[in-house]
Amino acid sequence: MSERESRTVLLRGGSVYSPADPFATAMVVQDGQVAWIGSDAAAVSYLDAVDETVELRGALVTPAFTDAHVHTTATGLALGGLDLTGSPSLADALARLADHARAHPGHRVVLGHGWDSARWPEHRAPTREEIDAAAPGRAVYLTRTDMHSAAVSGALLAEVPGIGGLPGNEADGTLTRDAHHAARRAAHAAVTARQRLDAQRTALRHAASLGIAAVHECAGPDISSEDDFTGLLGLASRTPGPQVHGYWAEALVPGDAKALERLRDLGAAGAAGDLFADGSLGSRTACLHQPYADTDGHTGTAYLDADAIADHFTAGTEAGLQGGFHAIGDAALATVVEGARRAAERLGLARFRAARHRVEHAEMLTPETVASFAELGLTASVQPAFDAAWGGEDGMYAERLGVERARTLNPFAALLRAGVPVALGSDSPVTPLDPWGSVRAAAFHRTPEHRISVRAAFTAHTRGGWRAVGHDDTGTLVPGAPAHYAVWETEDLVVQAPDTRVANWSTDPRSGTPGLPDLTPGRELPRLLCTVVAGVVVHTAPNE
The missing domain is CATH 2.30.40.10 (Urease, subunit C, domain 1)
Structure with missing residues (x-):
């Protein structure tokens, strides 16, 4: 061609x-x-x-596919660096760390990603002492699979003065919240411009090799840096490859002209993406109404209240910019909806809906919050691979929440029935870039009532992603x-039902319905x- x-x-x-x-x-x-x-x-x-x-x-x-939630540089660093996603145990992860550190003596910081203590027989995170023993004297930064907590070495901590007084120094030695953000900034500051550019190229080439034509970069001051963000947008603009639509997660307040000017100077598509209303379920920082099932009364962390959310949505709408938040727990989602409703009351519902604000992840939705998403025109940017990785009665979600609450997560069918705009993504490197795998995960959700058809999932991973950035003529x-x-x-194309209890059948010319590949689990993608x-x-x- x-x-x-x-x-x-x-x-x-x-x-x-x-x-x-x-x-x-x-x-x-x-x-x-x-x-x-x-x-x-x-x-x-x-x-x-x-x-x-x-x-x-x-x-x-x-x-071609659109991935609606990506961290491009982190994805490239994970693809070319220390990948702990497949580590079957803590001992194996420490051995991989030791090997990687020895193989890269010139790296100022040892970066790794993907450890998941919930899957390890030791059932705990690596301690600081264990990391120091595996990579003596090295600055080490290892993110948990959800990227909301990290295990680090003593040498890295020494590069962050005052980190001991920040919230998020957990009893097991991991870092969350403000302490994690500070450690992440220190680790990423040690990445050279050449390493960063190489990582971005690696990630975009990998996306293209999977049939992805566009990614939504979810960046921000607590995620990456302005140089990383503008460098990525510049690379994408001058290099044939997937298009990059960049979101910068910085809170806005009405009347703050400088913040709006900075967003435009950065080339941001909006003030959205990972603007944290809460954290993650795996790190127990997602904000819940009821306590986690595996802790004594802990309900997670709320980073923003409804007033701050209303101000952000208001400022974005008035400036003609998309706003949005990362929200996973039911309490965080209720707060985002309340803030959105207050903004809609200030501005008028039609004007608010026209801005097409978005919510990332949106996992613990209730029937009430689903209805509010539909009313307010909020786009749900969701990741079906989360359910594939952590759903089910024996998965991490059930461990954190109990089986009954876990069954309510990621209700894709309810979102589509309500008319909520849905865009699919990966949150890579939290879960890999894998668009057909994401379509399969949505169609064969671990909770049958949340399944959607392959056709609906495919549309959400193609046209849905473009609509989420305001390109209605694309996809x-x-x-x-x-x-x-x-x-x-x-192989043969079929019209595929969203439930394995209903058989697949070949496309009938009389139906007027185009077929897609058979994605039944076990078949090749x-x-x-x-x-x-x-x-x-x-x-x-x-x-x-």
């Missing part, structure tokens, strides 16, 4: 997933846009007008739409052949 956007390309002989023609087998792309969709027979008339003809040989062409393959698409090698962004090839799979 051509790498020059100005060329006209005909793709034929496959299946094109398009609402314009549910049974299309051919597509013409011109000047970075979809120009035509139809049948192979009708495509004959274009043969003399195109610069290139691509024979699909039965491959499936779909809109489907129809004439006039931007040519962001992926080509897949896959589609294999990417090519990713195209705005008509430009950004990834081609190597020939086998």
